[in-house]
Amino acid sequence: MMEPHYPLFYTFHFYLFGVIAIASALTFVTRKSPVAAALWLVNTLFSLAALYVMLDAQFIGVIQVLLYAGAIMVVFLFVVMLLNLGHPSDIADAMGKWPVIVAGFIGVVLIAQLATIAGTRLLPQFQVPAGNAADDMERYGAVGSVARPLYTEYLLAFELTSVLLLVAIVGAVVLGRRRDRDAG
Amino acid sequence: MLAESLALSAVLFSIGVVGVLTRRNAIIIFMCVELMLNAVNLTFIAFSRFYGATGQVFVVFVMTVAAAEAAVGLAIIISIFRHKQTVNLQNINLMKG
Secondary structure, eight states: OOOOOOOHHHHHHHHHHHHHHHHHHHHHHHOSSHHHHHHHHHHHHHHHHHHHHHTTOHHHHHHIIIIIIIIIHHHHHHHHHHHTOOOGGGSOOSOOHHHHHHHHHHHHHHHHHHHHHHHSOOOGGGOOOSOOHHHHHHHHOTTHHHHHHHHTTTHHHHHHHHHHHHHHHHHHHHHHSOOHHHHO | OHHHHHHHHHHHHHHHHHHHHHOOBHHHHHHHHHHHHHHHHHHHHHHHHHHOTHHHHHHHHHHHHHHHHHHHHHHHHHHHHHHHSOOBGGGOOTTOO
């Protein structure tokens, strides 16, 4: 695999959106109010969508904005609104001093581990076939390059996701239903 | 850009883990899980750029699972809130013997 040469424009925007994503994520985990946290997470998801587009995954970028930033985060905000949790300062949220230090340490260790994994070479038997997203896109189009493997190689998995979604719908309805004795 | 994407993904995933470990609000913990899923998605997309578009199929599956997980998880949170009037995980110990 050869990394092509990237123009400065591309590199600059890649780093820009990366920094925005990390900064928003950090702000997101430190916000007290769930609404502010949700909006910062939406910001992270938007910059990730921009990165997806820059990494030749335009369709996934669109899906990210529509489905993640649009649908899933709206569901989160609906639940925050429904629960009416009161003022953010009333709900002592962050853990004490020691859990935060331990969590920070675990986070640093995790980054180090993941960086080590990213730096290692793949064993020959794990080599993945050559090809890249840009070629697939040229041949099948942005949607077609995702849809073709989805409806051929991964058709069974795709059909099973429909079962998963059905189970999720039934589960959400059953859990969200008010018990009769509670209502009466 | 592959190394940079993987580094960014590692940092975002770790931020998500730290959030899960340090926060008490169940809704925010759920959002941290979504952040971790997105970090993994970034890895898939970065690899798919260099090894073919199949990785993007997995991102579609991850998003489906995330949507299902958000629906069921938030229903559980609402259900718990009805019983305990809180989503603070420190006060929720139904499973403790």
